[in-house]
Amino acid sequence: MSAATRASRDLRRLSISPLRYPGGKGSLFSRLRTLIRANRPSNAVYVEPYAGGAGAALALLASGEVKRIVINDLDPAVFAFWRAVTAEPKGFAELLKQAVLTVDEWERQKDIYLTADRHNYLELGFATFYLNRTNRSGVLNGGPIGGKDQTGNYKIDARFNKETLLERLRIISLYARHIVVKNSDGIDVIKEYCEEPNSFIYADPPYFEKAGSLYLNSFDEAAHTLLADCLNERADRMWVLTYDNVPNVGQLYGDRRREVFALNYSAHRVMKANEVMVYSDLVELVEVQPGLF
Incomplete structure (x- = not known):
């Protein structure tokens, strides 16, 4: 195994968060790193409005990919x-x-x-x-x-x-x-940091299915719609969003580019689940995405 391959593997496995989180997104580090490198300078501010375990945020900060991270969670x-x-x-x-x-x-x-x-x-x-x-x-x-x-x-x-x-x-x-640690509504954090020129927002809200059993601050239909309104109104800002792969996502984000990906999921039992990443219009995709729709 080459040194470059070992380094790439180690970065993908970089695990710093002390919290265990159902469906935690630390495994998306490599993908988020690629997007940030293509779209933001080295002094990027990485923002998670629904942070939870903040696995990806900490990995990006510790590896030097971003200068500052914002961890927000409404759960006190x-x-x-x-x-x-x-x-x-x-x-x-x-x-x-x-x-x-x-x-x-x-x-x-x-x-x-x-x-x-x-x-x-x-x-x-x-x-x-x-x-x-x-x-x-x-x-x-x-x-x-x-x-x-x-x-x-x-x-x-x-x-x-x-x-x-x-x-x-x-x-x-x-x-x-x-x-930066915040205890605010995620939409308020999105509105605030969308105005910062170097910000990169990764929104990972409570999902449509099984959210009530996994999160203390679950979303109802109205909350999902409010978030979609907020993000769609800011399609010319830098953000990505992940959700469970359900029809609601296509209904709320039909005008945005979307990509299905597989993620290991460990709530109650280990399994792989298909999820969706949604991209704002400003995000430049530097790799060919065959599953984009």
Whole structure:
């Protein structure tokens, strides 16, 4: 294997986010990198209005593809996590080192998650992280891996490798001054950053199917339509969008270029799903896209 091939493989596997997210888009790093290189200078600002695990954002920042990233999530618990790991990395790391991986502790952290002051970013953020790493598929409103009786094939600590997670937190802390964390409506973030000349927006909203079981801030039909209105009105700005491959996408974005791609999906069971990437009119596609429609 050549050095170039190894480097390309390593970049595709660059995994920095400490969060597990259903349908996480870290695997799109290579595709997003290609689009950013073709459409934005080296000082690009990469924006995720519906960040979740922000896997692609962190990989693009750490690899030097973009100068700054904007992580936005309307969920106050997810926002608290990102705020804590960027503003209080030492305190967060200490909580991680001391974490006890038992069902009793899981119950305690769940109670914190449900009742903590949303402005106590460290406490709420760590509880969110704890549940994300110990719950089945990382779903925050799910149950612990292995069940409360811990009789499953995997136990509560199966996805909680402290050494690996501490290293990911350390990397994030190195880039913290280049990370903007927001707790706003995604549409407001799109409107704000569409006006920045160097911005590249990647919108990955809650999907049409099964959204209610995967996200705490699910979209209804009206929310999907509002987002489409916002983006279609800004077709001359720099943005891409991903959705599940359902007819609704063609109905809402019929005037935009769209491409179907396969993505590994790990909520409840491992599978491959076809999804759709939608491109604004300004995005230049530098590769032939045989599946474009």
